[in-house]
Every structure is written in structure tokens, then in C-alpha cells.
Amino acid sequence: MEDIKPTMFKVTVDGVEVEVAPGTTIMQAARKIGPEVAPPAMCYYEPLKGSGGKCRACLVKVAAGSAKDPRPMPKLVASCITPVQDGMIVENFTNPQVVEARKGVVEFLLLNHPLDCPVCDQAGECHLQDFAFENGTSTTRYQEERRTFEKEDIGPYVQLHMTRCVLCYRCVYTADQITDGRVHGVMGRGDHAEISTYIGHAIDNDFSGNVIDVCPVGALTDKTYRFKNRVWFSKPVDAHCNCDKCSGNVQLWYRGDEVIRVTARKNEWGEVTAFICNTCRFEKKKTSDWVIEGPTKVNRASVISANKYASNLIKKPDFALKLAESQYKKIDDSRPYVNDMAEIKQSEDYKALQQKNESFFKK
Amino acid sequence: MSLKILTEHCSTPGIETLEVYRQKGGYSAVEKALKKMTPDEVVEEVKKSGVRGRGGAGFPMGMKWSFLAKPEGVPRYLVCNADESEPGTFKDHYLMKTIPHLLVEGMIISSYALGANKSFIYVRGELMYVIRILEKAIEEAKAAGFLGKNILGSGYDLELVVQPGGGAYICGEETALLESLEGKRGNPRNKPPFPAVKGLYQSPTVVNNVESIATVSWIVNNGGEAYAAVGVGKSTGTKLISASGHINKPGVYEIELGLSCDEFLNSDEYCGGVRTGHRLKAVVAGGSSVPIVPGTLFLKNANGEDRLMSYESLSDGGFATGTMLGSGGFIVFDETACIVRNTWNFSRFYEHESCGQCSPCREGTGWMQKVLNRIEHGKGSMSDIDLLVDVSKKIEGNTICPLGDAAAWPVASAIRHFRDEFEWHITHPLEATKAGAVYAGAVLV
Numbered sequence: 001m002e003d004i005k006p007t008m009f010k011v012t013v014d015g016v017e018v019e020v021a022p023g024t025t026i027m028q029a030a031r032k033i034g035p036e037v038a039p040p041a042m043c044y045y046e047p048l049k050g051s052g053g054k055c056r057a058c059l060v061k062v063a064a065g066s067a068k069d070p071r072p073m074p075k076l077v078a079s080c081i082t083p084v085q086d087g088m089i090v091e092n093f094t095n096p097q098v099v100e101a102r103k104g105v106v107e108f109l110l111l112n113h114p115l116d117c118p119v120c121d122q123a124g125e126c127h128l129q130d131f132a133f134e135n136g137t138s139t140t141r142y143q144e145e146r147r148t149f150e151k152e153d154i155g156p157y158v159q160l161h162m163t164r165c166v167l168c169y170r171c172v173y174t175a176d177q178i179t180d181g182r183v184h185g186v187m188g189r190g191d192h193a194e195i196s197t198y199i200g201h202a203i204d205n206d207f208s209g210n211v212i213d214v215c216p217v218g219a220l221t222d223k224t225y226r227f228k229n230r231v232w233f234s235k236p237v238d239a240h241c242n243c244d245k246c247s248g249n250v251q252l253w254y255r256g257d258e259v260i261r262v263t264a265r266k267n268e269w270g271e272v273t274a275f276i277c278n279t280c281r282f283e284k285k286k287t288s289d290w291v292i293e294g295p296t297k298v299n300r301a302s303v304i305s306a307n308k309y310a311s312n313l314i315k316k317p318d319f320a321l322k323l324a325e326s327q328y329k330k331i332d333d334s335r336p337y338v339n340d341m342a343e344i345k346q347s348e349d350y351k352a353l354q355q356k357n358e359s360f361f362k363k
Numbered sequence: 364m365s366l367k368i369l370t371e372h373c374s375t376p377g378i379e380t381l382e383v384y385r386q387k388g389g390y391s392a393v394e395k396a397l398k399k400m401t402p403d404e405v406v407e408e409v410k411k412s413g414v415r416g417r418g419g420a421g422f423p424m425g426m427k428w429s430f431l432a433k434p435e436g437v438p439r440y441l442v443c444n445a446d447e448s449e450p451g452t453f454k455d456h457y458l459m460k461t462i463p464h465l466l467v468e469g470m471i472i473s474s475y476a477l478g479a480n481k482s483f484i485y486v487r488g489e490l491m492y493v494i495r496i497l498e499k500a501i502e503e504a505k506a507a508g509f510l511g512k513n514i515l516g517s518g519y520d521l522e523l524v525v526q527p528g529g530g531a532y533i534c535g536e537e538t539a540l541l542e543s544l545e546g547k548r549g550n551p552r553n554k555p556p557f558p559a560v561k562g563l564y565q566s567p568t569v570v571n572n573v574e575s576i577a578t579v580s581w582i583v584n585n586g587g588e589a590y591a592a593v594g595v596g597k598s599t600g601t602k603l604i605s606a607s608g609h610i611n612k613p614g615v616y617e618i619e620l621g622l623s624c625d626e627f628l629n630s631d632e633y634c635g636g637v638r639t640g641h642r643l644k645a646v647v648a649g650g651s652s653v654p655i656v657p658g659t660l661f662l663k664n665a666n667g668e669d670r671l672m673s674y675e676s677l678s679d680g681g682f683a684t685g686t687m688l689g690s691g692g693f694i695v696f697d698e699t700a701c702i703v704r705n706t707w708n709f710s711r712f713y714e715h716e717s718c719g720q721c722s723p724c725r726e727g728t729g730w731m732q733k734v735l736n737r738i739e740h741g742k743g744s745m746s747d748i749d750l751l752v753d754v755s756k757k758i759e760g761n762t763i764c765p766l767g768d769a770a771a772w773p774v775a776s777a778i779r780h781f782r783d784e785f786e787w788h789i790t791h792p793l794e795a796t797k798a799g800a801v802y803a804g805a806v807l808v
Binding site for chain 2: 042052053054055056057059075076078081083100101104105107108109111112141142143144166167169185186188189190191192193
């Protein structure tokens, strides 16, 4: 009997082609190619159903919708929720419009976010820090007062500090999908919206600690670990235990001989691979509680490993970037509109473009 | 007198009761549709009429209906968007309170055409008295056998529910409306999937404006072609315009699309001109979200041709010199109006009403409001003007729903057409912050 293979879609992201199954999003297709072309994500979280589309960090330009209908999409689209079509051509880091829009998103997210990374517990493993470092500018144009909140007590283990929140809704989805019975959510709207529990309820649930892992910024932090350490002083180790509530696969964070924190394991996109229970996370802080598997593989360029941001942290596909720059030209509306090919070939613009392309490919 | 399709009987006393409404020929369209026509024939008539969505976007209604997915065994829903909350727009409110049966009749025919057995009218919560009027009308229709089980012996069942909203602007966006109707927080959904495929309770749903649905009974009675004969080009039929601001006769007017803008503004049948003793400065032609244009560009387009009240003519010139018909919220400003203050006022509204889901709109609307506040109160700097333009560009088109665009356009267009007024506010803070101070250099008509 012959194997029936599902037809695969061919997608091009920043000049690199990849084959993916129908129904895949642009984000997943780009991640399949590798971190060089994967759009950043602040709200999208693969394990959480329904997440994504909110932060607009992953906006990309679809230069050709599909092989059948090669028209470009009129607006930038959120790559995390847009399914691919066969023959789609996506421009990510190579499109000046996308780069500009992303700069805007960094600026918007940092408007009401305190710029005090040196005293924030999340520094070094903060998605917003990475996102701003890679895509933003180093100055702000915002002169007004920032929105601040009082710290709120939502239970014995988790500290909520709304001032740092970017309203990605990840913790809301986590509480919906991992725990039974969500007691916190988003209240209010607009720039005064806040994560809170209904009338000061405490979050009391065996899996509530997972909201700390999914939080991209320092808005939800571990009360048993807060301000005890900086992440680059500790070394992560994979370990497991026999747990009757969860898989028991965790990461232990050692400082010297001491386990100072337990977290779930994360993949290269910073997403939790298996959610863990509160007993494993908050109560088993002795080496004797665990079976050690070995050091966690950490990206050498990351802050955790290198203690600093490297300037060549992510190598952009500079070939495609240069090509796009050399051909990018603002449209001059005053030019006469010609669609006769013979006439176009005679024009100076066309010749100049041809020469540029030739000399570029000779290099 | 021009043709009145919706407001013909509005001045008849007692038209809100079923008895008077039936005397004026009401519910004859229900009888015609349910007894003599198949649902597909009704859809076909609406398609032929070319009527476009009256909520603001102007998407052809027949086309929207034909996109509705029809999987087996899944219920379909029709939702009437009566959340009308665009500043400057009050036509649906007027229509529902004066002639509620027109909407109920339209809902019955539309639901029949779409195969929906349960339909909703989502009314904004502030209009509680309108909700009571609608509920009374539905009771009357039910008693007369136009609603409920086996309507007029055709075997078609329909339940009509009036649902009060919480009064949020964002719940006028169709997917946020559906979320709200399901009892959730009114956040717009990511699209695709569109409501025509997965809408209310994950079932195929059509969301239409009150005015769009109210036209359906006339179309069924008189035929789609008769409707298409009214109007100009692709702007067919009549449109309700809510006229407000500095005019002699504010109110709701029904116009045939294609009426000249000059006639609408100045004739005694409609607005009656800019208020006596004053001159026209600027016009917002379709609700606060559309670009504001100076009076000169409202009356004539950039080529010097007369503008008409139609979807195409008003948007002629794109964002550079044009505006939009939108929802028909027609706001007129005379020379006493300060454009900076007005833009700040609009911005405050959008900051307050942004749902806070996606970052460009959540943070950008607040930022624009704060910068405009500073300029209005004499604390701005010249770089603020370019900053506003840049921020509006970074919001526009990058958000989940059109609220981002709606917040960006008024600011961008005000700066495009009235930049000198913004500059005057910055260079002359002492004069500009005096009560009632207005820039003297504006071009008036």
C-alpha cells in the first residue's frame, strides 16, 4: 500500500524556502527555518491555545499571498496567527516597512514600562529586554508620566507587579488551560487595563506557579526567589523527580551548591515544554530531592551564559538585507505611468537597476 | 422632495405601534418573502440592490450574506449591530425609537434569507428606553404571528432577542460585539476566521447595521432593481445622515446618495446652512473616525469638481484631500471651533475606548492624547507635531481591529490640513490658552 502524504506548502521567508504542512502559521514556518528569520514574539506562546496577535511584535510583510494569487497583502500581518498558503513569500527582517513598524512596537511597549532593568528580577531572561535590544532604538521620545500601579498581593507564591506588565494575556490563558478555575484576568481597558484578581482573591492552585514561567517580563515573579540572585550568576541543570501531579521534569538553578530556584524546562523560543506543579517549583529546593541529568544547554551568546548582550547576538541574513536595500526605492508618483515592456527596457531606471543587480551578483 | 425609504412614515403619530405600522403597509414584505419567495431569492434581491453596509465600512450587504458558510447541522445567526457609538452618529437611535417595527420586520426577512432561527439585536446599554420600545414591538409582532413558531404558516421559526450592551465603543466592532454577546470581555477577535465562518458561539454569523437591515423590507417590496436605480454609481439607495455641529438645523436626514454636498449643507430641506452669521471652517463627514477636511475640500475635491454625498465622491483624493462617508455622522465646524482642541477631544475618546488588547492602539492612543493635551495647553514644542504624525503612522494598519485606524486618522488629517493652527498653538501659548481663543488665519468658506 502506498503512503498517502499530505501535500506540503512551499513558503519563502526572507529568501529562504521551507516546506510546511497546511494550516501552519507564518511564525511556525519561520521558526522551522531557524532563529535567523524567526519573528520576535511577546504574546504568542505555542503551548497556549488562542494566544497571539496582541503584541504586534511579529508583524511581517506578505509580498505574495500564494502561488495562485500572488498579490501582496495590503497591511502588515501578525505572523503568529496568519496561516501560510502555498507559494507565499514573506519578508521579515528584509523589509524596511516591517523593521520600522517593529521599532514602533518596541517604543509602544516601553512607553509605560519602567526602564529600570538593573533592579528588575527578570533582567537577563526578559523577552522585552531582548526584543528591545534587537529591534528598538536606544532613546525614547516619551515625555509624559508613566503609568504605575501599587504592588498587589495575590497569594503566597507569586508576586504581581502590574507596572511592568505588557498585557500579553499569557498568564490568563495559562490559568484557563492549565489550572482548574481561573481567578485572575484583565480588568479595565485601554492603557489603564490591569491584570488582577477579582476583589483581591488569592490565587490558590497547584499549578499557579506556571504563570511565572510564561510571563515575558518581570510582572509575575517567584516570591521564594525574588531579589536573591541575578540570573547570570546561576547555572541551570536539568533534573527530574517522581511527582504524582506533574511530569517532574524541571530545571534547577544552582548558585554554588545551593538550589535557589526551580523552573520548568524551556525550548529555544523560551516556551515551557512541560508545565510543573507548585510542590516541585516552590518546595523541593534540596539537591537530594532530585535526580540530576546534567547541565542544561544554554545558548552561548545568551545573557545567562555570556553575562552580557553580544552585539552580534543574532546574525540577520545580511545577503537578503543588502539585496532589499539596494532595490528599495520610494515610489515617485509624479513619474508617467508606463506599462509597455519595450519602453520600460529603454528607460534609464531599468538599465540602472539591471546594472546594479549584475554588479551585486558578481560580488 | 426626494425619495424617503426609511423615514417616510416617521412623522405619523403612533407609528411605533403595530396597528398604525400595518395601516401604512408594514409587514407586507414579511408576507411576500415568507409566502412567495425562497431564502435564496431574497438574498438575490438584496445583491441586486447593491445596498452597502451602513455601519461605516460600506461593504456590499448582499456579498456579505453570500459569504455565510452553510455547514450541515450547525445553527446560523444574524446579529443586528445597534451599538451605534461613533461620536457624531445618532441615526440608528432615531430609527429604533421612532419606527421600531421597521427594524423588526427587516430582522425577520433577513433571518429568513440567511436561515437563522435565533437572531439578536445588540443595543448599547445607555439606550435602555429604546430597548424597551424594541421589546414591546417584538411582543406585538409575536402576538400577531410574525415571530415565534411557524410564522404565517410557512414552517419557519424565529426567535428575536434584544441584548443590552455595556456601552463600550469597541463593542461596535463586529467580533468584539460577538464576544460581548457571548458574555465575555469585549475584545476584538483575530481574523481570520471571519464571523461568516466562525462567529457567534463558533457558528456562521452575519452582523449588520440597523439601517442596513431596515432597508431590506423596502427592497423585498419594490425589488432590488428599483433600489439600485436610486443613488449614483455603486452608492445605491438612500442614507441617513446625522447632522450636528454649527448648522442651523441639526437632525437626522435621509438623502438619496449622490446629492451634492453644497445642497446638503446649505439647502433649507436639510442642514439649512452654517449657523447664521458664521462661516464654514471644517467638516467631519462620516463620524469622528474619518479624516477631517477643511470646508473648501468638502465642497469641491482637489480638481475643483463638486463633491457629492456618496461613498466614492467623498473618498475621492484618498487620505491626502478626501474623507469618507463612514456611518454618516456629519459634524460641521465654523470659525469659532478650535481644531487642536477638537482633535484632542477625539483623541481622549479613543484613549478611553481602546480595549487595551494590542500594543500599538493601547499605548499609542494614550500617547497621542497626552501630546495633544500638551499642545492645547500651551506646553507643546514644534517637534511634537511630527511626533504625532509618526505615532499615528505606527498605529495605522498595525492593529487587530479598525479602532487603531480610527484613532490615527483624525489626528493625521487635522495636522495635514490645519498644521498652521497647531504651530500657532505652540508659538503663541499665551494667546492660545485664553478661553475661547481661536486661530485667526484659518481659510474659511
